[in-house]
Amino acid sequence: MGEYLDRIVDILNEFNIKHIISIDDDWGKRNLNIELKVDLYEFIDQHLIEVNDEEQITIENEGISTLEELLVNNSEVIEKLKTKIRDIINSTEEREVSIQSLQEILEKIDEKDTGIKIEKYYSTEINFNDYGENCLFILDKNMGGKETDVVVDSILEINKSSKNRNDLIIVYSNELTEDYDSQSSKLDYLKKKEKKEKEEINELDLLLISYQIWGIEKTGDPYKLIESINETLLKSAFGNSLHRIIRTKIFIENNTYNELLQIDTDRFFSLANDSLIEGDTILQSLERVFFAMKNRNLYMNSDETYHDSLKNLNTYEKMKIKEIIAKTSSYKNYRKEELIKTLQSSQQDNLSSFSVIDYNINKVYGDVSTGDLFVIKRQSNYECGILITQACDCVIRIPANDIQEIKRKAENMKLLILEMEKIPNPVTVKYASDIQQKLPEYIWPINIDRDNYILKPTKEIYRLPSYILDLCSLNKEGQACINFDMNEVLKFKSYHSSKYFETLKERYYGDEFKHEGRKISDIIYSKIEEYISSELASTIEEVDNEIFDATISLKYGVDFKGDKFEIIRIGRVELARTLKIIQNYASYLSVPGTERVNFIN
Numbered sequence: 137m138g139e140y141l142d143r144i145v146d147i148l149n150e151f152n153i154k155h156i157i158s159i160d161d162d163w164g165k166r167n168l169n170i171e172l173k174v175d176l177y178e179f180i181d182q183h184l185i186e187v188n189d190e191e192q193i194t195i196e197n198e199g200i201s202t203l204e205e206l207l208v209n210n211s212e213v214i215e216k217l218k219t220k221i222r223d224i225i226n227s228t229e230e231r232e233v234s235i236q237s238l239q240e241i242l243e244k245i246d247e248k249d250t251g252i253k254i255e256k257y258y259s260t261e262i263n264f265n266d267y268g269e270n271c272l273f274i275l276d277k278n279m280g281g282k283e284t285d286v287v288v289d290s291i292l293e294i295n296k297s298s299k300n301r302n303d304l305i306i307v308y309s310n311e312l313t314e315d316y317d318s319q320s321s322k323l324d325y326l327k328k329k330e331k332k333e334k335e336e337i338n339e340l341d342l343l344l345i346s347y348q349i350w351g352i353e354k355t356g357d358p359y360k361l362i363e364s365i366n367e368t369l370l371k372s373a374f375g376n377s378l379h380r381i382i383r384t385k386i387f388i389e390n391n392t393y394n395e396l397l398q399i400d401t402d403r404f405f406s407l408a409n410d411s412l413i414e415g416d417t418i419l420q421s422l423e424r425v426f427f428a429m430k431n432r433n434l435y436m437n438s439d440e441t442y443h444d445s446l447k448n449l450n451t452y453e454k455m456k457i458k459e460i461i462a463k464t465s466s467y468k469n470y471r472k473e474e475l476i477k478t479l480q481s482s483q484q485d486n487l488s489s490f491s492v493i494d495y496n497i498n499k500v501y502g503d504v505s506t507g508d509l510f511v512i513k514r515q516s517n518y519e520c521g522i523l524i525t526q527a528c529d530c531v532i533r534i535p536a537n538d539i540q541e542i543k544r545k546a547e548n549m550k551l552l553i554l555e556m557e558k559i560p561n562p563v564t565v566k567y568a569s570d571i572q573q574k575l576p577e578y579i580w581p582i583n584i585d586r587d588n589y590i591l592k593p594t595k596e597i598y599r600l601p602s603y604i605l606d607l608c609s610l611n612k613e614g615q616a617c618i619n620f621d622m623n624e625v626l627k628f629k630s631y632h633s634s635k636y637f638e639t640l641k642e643r644y645y646g647d648e649f650k651h652e653g654r655k656i657s658d659i660i661y662s663k664i665e666e667y668i669s670s671e672l673a674s675t676i677e678e679v680d681n682e683i684f685d686a687t688i689s690l691k692y693g694v695d696f697k698g699d700k701f702e703i704i705r706i707g708r709v710e711l712a713r714t715l716k717i718i719q720n721y722a723s724y725l726s727v728p729g730t731e732r733v734n735f736i737n
Contacts, residue, residue, distance in 0.1 A: 233356030521551030
């Protein structure tokens with residue numbers, strides 16, 4: 137028990153807990169037969185009975201010192217107090233062994249001289265505002281009987297009173313059931329609660345307390361209980377910090393939108409000036425304004441409690457890592473096991489993929505830029521390429537002083553070829569071992585056609601005319617198709633892009649493009665035309681289209697069929713990963729090869 141007790145005290149000190157407050161109706165039940173001549177104040181303290189100022193003055197004035205003297209006194213002022221005491225005296229229920237186990241642990245914490253004040257109440261009718269320092273609340277779920285679940289109400293009251301506190305909460309109850317088993321079951325439990333008291337509870341306040349509900353099943357075994365408290369305290373610290381941080385983030389977000397509404401529309405109209413000069417869309421300018429306002433709001437409105445929550449989250453992390461290290465015999469094996477779990481989980485949950493790549497870029501017809509990821513078919517083989525041309529060279533804008541001239545600097549785009557490797561299911565130990573060291577250099581997991589891939593950078597650079605990759609920004613599928621709905625495209629494009637794309641088809645996919653594709657087929661067809669029968673003519677015309685596709689494919693090095701290049705933009709890789717890949721490639725180029733130096737003996 138000593139090891140767990142020391143750790144509990146460490147956790148309480150780390151999270152600056154100054155009060156432990158247990159609320160359980162079992163504290164009102166008696167331990168032994170009550171002697172009426174017992175000292176009144178000892179009885180009041182033992183049974184956690186609240187005495188108001190008026191009652192206190194009457195007791196002193198009447199000279200009441202024992203329990204018996206109180207009960208025979210006829211003063212109306214102390215009548216309610218007498219009723220409370222009679223309820224306890226007349227109770228035939230003794231305290232459950234589970235509350236005695238908790239009592240034993242609380243006494244041992246008290247013996248540690250931590251300076252933490254321990255309080256026990258058998259009623260929820262306490263004023264949480266009385267506490268100015270961080271508290272650990274230990275709540276009974278069913279105060280007053282199985283049908284009365286007071287946990288949610290108690291936590292909501294605690295939250296209202298704790299704007300300047302970072303409290304921890306544990307539910308200690310016989311009636312935990314499956315409600316607290318997981319985050320989803322907690323949310324279901326809270327939604328049921330919301331339906332019962334719809335008009336009284338704010339939905340967001342209600343659902344966010346799912347991070348604050350951590351339960352321990354009541355037990356008469358103090359050794360089992362102290363182990364459970366040890367484990368649950370750290371979870372509670374994590375959940376409370378997360379609850380605080382998310383609440384602040386939501387507040388900042390809402391506050392930012394409210395401020396946005398206050399901005400004069402003339403200022404928004406002026407954002408078009410930025411678009412004219414920089415070449416981006418007004419939506420991008422709006423995002424920059426919103427981002428700046430949100431940062432300012434966070435700076436101005438994040439209080440000390442929020443920063444304490446950030447510190448507490450870091451404290452949780454460090455304590456959890458210490459716990460892991462204590463249980464881990466081989467760090468190498470631990471890393472491998474965790475990698476297998478991560479790779480395996482990516483097969484079931486695609487959230488990790490969305491942290492790596494923005495798949496929305498095609499839906500808004502975003503112009504191609506650095507970090508765009510493409511699947512390319514060359515000579516019937518599929519591979520991936522990431523655009524590594526500098527972002528400033530990709531932007532379509534007015535390059536100099538001529539407002540009529542709109543173009544981009546990069547006429548040819550550079551793609552770094554990536555080897556595609558499908559993540560196996562299940563993930564084997566051998567597979568994890570083989571890729572473990574190089575994994576930080578890879579892009580993963582990337583979802584392509586419902587399968588997850590690891591993309592491994594090669595040293596091969598593939599160059600393509602920018603006007604081919606531009607086709608991928610002209611439909612929601614990211615497909616490089618030479619036939620596109622210009623009216624729909626222009627609705628999403630900036631002023632500069634609109635001007636640029638208005639003539640794209642005319643400049644690059646008009647008669648000259650068709651002529652290039654027909655060169656070989658026209659020569660073949662003209663040479664054999666006089667020798668073939670009319671029956672064969674139609675067959676050769678069908679072959680003619682295949683020759684056209686093959687000619688275009690040879691010219692650009694990308695498979696072409698019908699009206700499509702076999703290139704699809706998947707999305708845009710996050711900037712940090714893109715820059716790391718570019719840096720690794722630049723590092724590779726900067727290391728010159730040298731001949732071996734031979735020494736003369």
